[in-house]
Amino acid sequence: MLQYLIFSAILFAIGLSGLFINRKNIIVLLMSIEIILLAANTNLVIFAKYWGDITGQAFVFFVMTVAAAEAAIGLALVVLVFRDKQTINIQDLDQLKG
Amino acid sequence: MNYSLPLLSIIIWLPVFSGGMIILATKLQGLSIALRYLAIIVELLTLMILSYVVWQFHGDMWQMQFAEHYKWLPNLGIEYALGVDGFSLPLAFLTAFMTLLVLIIAPTQVAPKDINPFYAIFLIMQGLMTGVFFATDAILFYVFFEAMMIPMFILIGLWGGENRVYATFKFILYTFIGSLFLLVALLYLHFVAINAGYTGVQTFAIDTLQHLTLSTTEQKYLFWAMLFAFAVKVPMWPVHTWLPDAHTEAPTGGSVILAAITLKIGGYGMLRFLLPMVPEACAAFATTIIVLSLIAIVYIGLVAIVQNDMKKLIAYSSIAHMGFVTLGIFAIFQIHSATNTAGMGIDGAMIQMISHGFISGGLFLCVGVLYSRLHTRKISDYGGVANTMPVFAAFFMLFALANVGLPGTSGFVGEFLIILTSFKASAWYTFFAAILFVLGVAYTLLMYKRVMYGAVTKNSIATLTDLGSAEKLAFVLLTIAILILGIWPNPLLQLMRGTSDHLVLQVLGSN
Amino acid sequence: MYDIKPLAIIIIISPLLGAIMTGLFGKALGKRNSHLIACGLMTISFAASCYLLYGFLQGKYQPWNRYLYTWANSGGINIGVGFLLDNLSVLMVAVVNFVSLMVHVYSIGYMHDDPGYQRFFCYISLFTFAMLTLVMANNFMQLFFGWEGVGVLSYLLIGFWFDRPSATFANLKAFLVNRVGDVGFIVAIAAVLNYTGSLDYTSVFAQASNIAANSNAINLICIGLFIGAAAKSAQIPLHVWLPDSMEGPTPISALIHAATMVTAGVFMIARMSPLFEYSEMALTIILIIGALTTFMMGLVAIVQTDIKRIIAYSTLSQLGYMVVALGASAYAAGILHLVTHAFFKSILFLAAGSVIIALHHEQDIMQMGNLRRYMPITFAAMLIGILSMIGLPGMAGFYSKDLIIETVAMSKVPGATFAYYIVLFSVFITAIYSFRLLFLVFYTDARMSQDIQQHLHESPKVITIPLLLLSIPAIISGGILISQVVHGFFGSAIFVLPQHDVISEFAVHDFSGALNMFLHSFTSLPVYFALAGGVAAWLCYIKLPDMPNRIIKFNSRLYLLLIDKFGFDKFNAVVIVPIVNSIANICSNFGDKTCIDGVVVNGSARVVVKTSGLLRRLQSGYLYNYTFMMIAGLFVILLWFFVLRKFG
Amino acid sequence: MGKANLILMLPEIFLACMALLVLMVGVFWEHKLRYITYRLSIFTVFVTGIFAIGTYSESMQAVINNSYLMDNFSAILKFILCILMLCIFLYSKVYIDIRKFLHAEFFALSLFSLLGMMVLTSAADFLTMFLGLELFVLPLYATIVMVKHQGRYAEAAIKYFIIGSLGAGLLLYGISLVYGATGSFDFSAVSGVQDLQHILQLGMILILLGIALEFGAVPFHMWLPDVYEGSATAVTMLIGTLPKIAIFAIAYRVLSLAFGDVALYWQQVILILGLLSVIIGNIAAIAQYNIKRMLAYSTIGHVGFILLGIAVAPQQGYLAPLFYTIIYAFMALAAFALIMRLTAQGFEAENIEDFRGLNRHAPWLAFLMLLTMFALAGVPPLVGFYAKFLILQNMVANGLSWAAILALIFAVIGTFYYLRVVKVMYFEEPSAHPHAVAVANMSFVGRSIVFINALALLALGVIPGLIVDICLKAFR
Secondary structure, eight states, X not given: OHHHHHHHHHHHHHHHHHHHHOOSBXXXXXXXXXXXXXXXXXXXXXXXXXXXXXXXXXXXXXXXHHHHHHHXXXXXXXXXXXXXXXXXXXXXXXXXXX | OOOSSOHHHHHHHHHHHHHHHHHHHTTOGGGHHHHHHHHHHHHHHHHHHHHHHHHHOOTTOOSOEEEEEEEEEGGGTEEEEEEEOTTHHHHHHHXXXXXXXXXXXXXXXXXXXXXXXXXXXHHHHHHXXXXXXXXXXXXXXXXXXXHTHHHHHHHHHHHOOTTHHHHHHHHHHHHHHHHHHHHHHXXXXXXXXXXXXXXXXXXXXXXXXXXXXXXHHHHHHHHHHHXXXXXXXXXXXXXXXXXXXXXXXXXXXXXXXXXXXXXXXXXXXXXXXXHHHSHHHHHHHHHHHHHHHHHHHHHHHHXXXXXXXXXXXXXXXXXXXXXXXXXXXXXXXXXXXXXGGGHHHHHHHHHHHHHHHHHHHHHHHHHHHHHHHHOOOBGGGXXXXXXXXXHHHHHHHHHHHHHXXXXXXXXXXXXXXXXXXXXXXXXXXXXXXXXXXXXXXXXXXXXXXXXXXXXXXXXXXXTOOOOOHHHHHHHHHHHHHHHHHHXXXXXXXXXXXXXXXXXXXXXXXXX | OOOOHHHHHHHHHHHHHHHHHHHHHHHHHHHHHHHHHHHHHHHHHHHHHHHHHHHHHHTOSOOEEEXXXXXXXXXXXXXXXXXXXXXXXXXHHHHHHHHHHHHHHHHHHHTTTOTTHHHHHHHXXXXXXXHHHHHHBOBHHHHHHHHHHHHHHHHHHHTSSTTSHHHHHHHHHHHHHHHHHHHHHHHHHHHHHHHHSOOBHHHHHHTHHHHHTSHHHHHHHHHHHHHHHHHHTTOTTTTTHHHHGXXXXXXXXXXXXXXXXXXXXXXXXXXXXXXXXXXXXXXXXXXXXXXXXXXXXXXHHHHOOBHHHHHHHHHHHHXXXXXXXXXXXXXXXXXXXXXXXXXXXXXXXXXXXXXXXXXXXXXXXXXXXXXXXXOHHHHHHHHHHHHHHHTOTTSHHHHHHHHHHHHHHHOOSTTHHHHHHHHHHHHHHHHHHHHHHHHHHHSSOOOSOHHHHHHOOOOOHHHHXXXXXXXXXXXXXXXXXXXXXXXXXXXXXXXXXXXXXXXXXXXXXXOSOHHHHHHHHTTSHHHHHHHHHHHHHHIIIIIOTTHHHHHHHHTHHHHHHHHTGGGHHHHIIIIIHHHHHHHHHIXXXXXXXXXXXXXXXXHHHHHHHHHHHHHHHHOOSOHHHHHHHHHHHHHHHHHIIIIIOOOO | OOHHHHHHTHXXXXXXXXXXXXXXXXXXXXXXXTTHXXXXXXXXXXXXXXXXXXXXXXXXXXXXXXXXXXXXXXXXXXXXXXXXXXXXXXXXXXXXXXXXXXXXXXXHHHHHHHHHHHHHHHBXXXXXXXXXXXXXXXXXXXXXXOBSSOTTHHHHHHHHHHHHHHHHHHHHHHHHHHHHHHSOOBHHHHHHOOSOOHHHHHHHHHHHXXXXXXXXXXXXXXXXXXXXXXXXXXXXXXXXXXXXXXXXXXXXXXXXXXXXXXXXXXXXXXXXXXXXXXXXXXXXXXXXXBHHXXXXXXXXXXXXXXXXXXHTHHHHOSHHHHHHHHHHHHHHHHHHHHHHTTOBTTBOOOBGXXXXXXXXXXXXXXXXXXXXXXXXXXXXXXXXXXXXXXXXXXXXXXXXXXXXXHXXXXXXXXXXXXXXXXXXXXXXXXXXXXXXXXXXXXXXXXXXXXXXHHHHHHHHHHSTHHHHHHHHXXXX
């Protein structure tokens, strides 16, 4: 059980670090977020198993739906950015600052 | 006493609403003159009602009179509660009186198109400031205390001098920083009151907050918190630097009201909050405050000498004179002989505040008269004005002499009483306070000399016109006030007899 | 027992009324009506005061002390406005009113062409009112009221010709110096209230011996009061304003800076005799200061060339005499000298004014000479004044001055011996400068320009009549008053401890009537000192005109010292003023602008703005920075929460 | 779960249906009937509001397996959300034309977002909370870019998206940990746990921080200025007002229902976040030239105050922060609406300089802006003061006078930038190019409501009892 938790924690950490270590590509950010959600999902499943409770697993389905919606919106935004700037480099997203 | 009309509310809100109406109607060109008269009529009406209150007022009582209580925020223990006592009534009267003068003299000071908004702002400000004096609920007091800053801010900003933006911001941030401590102190007292078993609308009533038992440590913290708020207003050294800037940049009317009323709110706050609420801490820190007052008197008196801007000079003089007020208030804590003589310090402080209202108002009006003609406040731009404006010179001289505390003018009474009191605490206090007698002459009459005396050397001075009728009227009214108060201050003293005695009893009674 | 309240009120209100009428409605009234009103009301006041004085001299009236109204009731203390009329104040009132009336009349002529004619009458009437208030006061508040009132009017009158820079310099200086004295005065008043719980003369004096138990208290009070008196009565080192005050119109110099206001200090100390009696220390100081003033200012008078300044320095010197008398507890002698001095000194000033007018505002005595031929009445008056001043036996000044010298000789106050020799020698000096003035103006060769000389003529009657009227008391008042004064005319108004009572001692041992005193004088030193002075002046200025220059060459350092007026003015100008100015500048520029505003107020604003800019830079716009901050924040919080924080 | 109970969800159900309808109508009829979606949306929000207040009842009722709470709190908050939404629609009608927004999409997305917020106000378990949150933020990301020419809108949207998703991720991870500790998603399940294991603590902190992130509290505030500045004013208005109420609602639900018993564990965290927000928000705002960005930083400061209120709420109750949140929403609404009033074709009043000398051209507009600025600054007698007052009262009652003073000092520093706007409008001469105070940039109704909105800040300052009473009712 603990191994699984550590596994999800590592996933979570990878997701978080992906958010700031990556300085180039927006897509990677989207992936990082998916990983964070995945880490949470893993947790949920593990704990559902631990408690013998089905709601945890049901929750995962909701999360997956939401993740899909998020991915959809995220990718749409990336497309917009690309259409506007011809790049999806994060470093070029610096009009708004200060 | 059961009065059918809520007179105090009328005194507060009549000018405020009229001011609002005037602003709303400003666009209607045809009404311009009518609105101007409306403002004056409202002002006179307010003064009449106030006079009626003065007439009906019982000076030997300390309780709040003409009290009004309405529900306002009962859930929070806040009440719309008004009342007058011997401290608030004279100051409220002063407010209305000085505003009247400002209104009278305003047409000579601002452009005709601005006159109505100018009037409106003053009416609103007057109402709010009267509210400060009338409020008997701490939060209501605080609301008025802060609210009056808004019109003042706009006033200085709209009609002020070149450096007005810096001055307004300095002024308003200074005061806000000061008052935030007051707010927290009031909230603290509120909870002490609740813990002491007070409930409902009593929990913010000033009267309740005055009767709490506080530990010495609590008193000390509360003392500094409240002191800071009022010290900024007074203003005491070293938190005075907003005042020279604000006074200098404000339009004449603004300077008059700032000097005449706004500063008094600080002194009034001390009498209303600081002394009765935390008497032990006041006694403990009296020496500190007295020393600060004396620094204000001597240091600021010196600073005033080297100013080259008339308004700045008068502003500094205001600080020095307000130093007397704080000296009088706090000297009573160090009187070792019979405490009933302490009342003289309080009386002196009150009279000094009223009289300083008249005098500094008069001086600022004088500068305004000059400024409206030559558009400069620099002393070196003048010289020999007395040759071309003899009537003005006479009034200016009277105000200048009143400012140096000439007996027979109001300026003397307060300072005299305070000096007499201060000796009971220490001869050194008296000595340092009396130094203002010399410094006051030095800066006031030096300015007078440089501005008014001498031969006419400049063309601009040679073509000056003497006072117009509006200006004359304002000056005559002020002169009468200054002389009456100087020659016979006793009626005013009797007006606050009960209140002052009660305060002394409250503060020193345990000794 | 007559009620003298109406009289008192008439006396005090008339000048005030005159001031108000001429001040407010002067333009409407015109010159003629203005001076008629002012002089008429002064006459009424004078008549009333004469009636009153007569009553008191006759013993018809008793001292009268009454309050008119409560000025302030505060801290359990009643401060009222009222009058105390006793022999002392009534005498003073009469003198003040007489001189004032004379000056009023004189001014009709002197100020005739001045554009500020009505203003002038307003001021002098108001001044008289203030002076009367001071004299008739029965409590310290009112005393201070009058005290400041005369000070202000003096300020206004010195600066009457306000377009002259020297006048506005002088009046400010006068006011400032007086205010320095007021610091002492007000501290003393506060002390009086503190130690007695009252400001009323009667009750304060009743407690004087109680205060005396606390020697610090009584010394503080008395020295404080004396500082006030020293400023007003121009004693060293607060005398510097008086010579400069000659910038005012001459009638003013006569009224204010000779006869009345400057003697207010003397009057006040006499009035406060019940307090001063208990302070040996104060008496000594008074004695010494008075003696120094007498001597030093007399010396300075010898080298002056401005006619008014000579008289001004002589006033200083004479004031010194009065003060010495006070210090020797011979209050009555001081007052007597005050009265006689009022007469002869106003003659000197008014006569000088007459000369000045005749010479078209020339004041330098080196530009005068031989005027007795052109202005006989003025000359006569001046001569009477001078003879009275140097103490020619029989003249008013003789009695008062001799009384002072005699009593000082008897006094046992520490320093009295020193003072005695000084005042004695000062008689010699007085004579020198007086006769120097007389000779240089009225004798010797005429040194004015031909043009002026041709138009020289005696002044009009409005000017000469007051001179003549003043001459009468300048001659006789001393002889009339001396025996009254010596025999306790002032009664309870002046209190002297038995061991200090030199006047009574004098009365008992040396005095047997005015005539005897006159006769006796020829066997005493002062007359010969005066004579010697007169002879010396005659030698220097008539017989051997180059003598002064030789003396100057012989001892030029002393001469320069005298020209410098012992350096008091220079000290003020070089030390006091720059020091005050630089402290003020430091306070203003360093204290307010740099420290409070610069560091604290604007400094904190700068810190906020800097921080704000820093935060602005942190907000870089890059997403990875944002997320990094957030995650770092997250970990810091977690770290704090789980590791550092202690629960509960 | 009975039929009768579902009636209670009528507002949400109606709103959901209507939102879909608006989307449909937009697709098929928009080009024929120009304002059809606008009118339909107005109608929807209006009716939803009435339904919402209709659910007001004295007793608390739960639906769907106790995961959805209907009580006074939710009814009042939903109603207020509807009012705010209605105002935003009325204000933006002309604006979104000028800015060439996609009508139907804008309205439909806004309605969905509103739905999400309404769900949040009623959430009683973590699942509802998570879904409500996602339902309200996802449409907001999209709303930002519902414009023909996106420009920097896309940048704003992507920043908002990434960080919002990070927040959601933190929240979700926290939820998963809490679930692991308790075995249930019910808020009430947590409150039973006495002994807090580390895993539960970690979960709790992550949930709190997730909420703080959506609030925009320091140190999770960095998205806020960029999004405020980068969005069109209508969207900024949307993002700047309603979500605050929704997030407060969920914070209230979570903290009182789930973590109410263990307040000691989280109070200090919230207090520190609150203080940091007040300090950094107010200081950073001073250096801003863009008024929307400035208001964003000011939002951070205000959020700080709300958090301070929440930090002492376990002892003093949630009245103060609720009051603050509502008042703040209306103040911000007025502020953005007044900024919107300066919009014209091709010109967006963004910089503070654009307000220069406004008093000359449009005294009323300047006056309303003045009221709003003073209200935001918390100067009595404007209503913003009472909001701060209540918070401070609670803090002092909790013995946090030092924190109250600290917060107030920075609030006073904050006064500076509000007053700077007043200064620019009143004390300075108009700049060379005239103001675009076009009548055409807002409908008459919109203009009237802006007027009422801003004046209400004064009126409510004179009679603040009104809102206080409403807030009190919410907790009855």
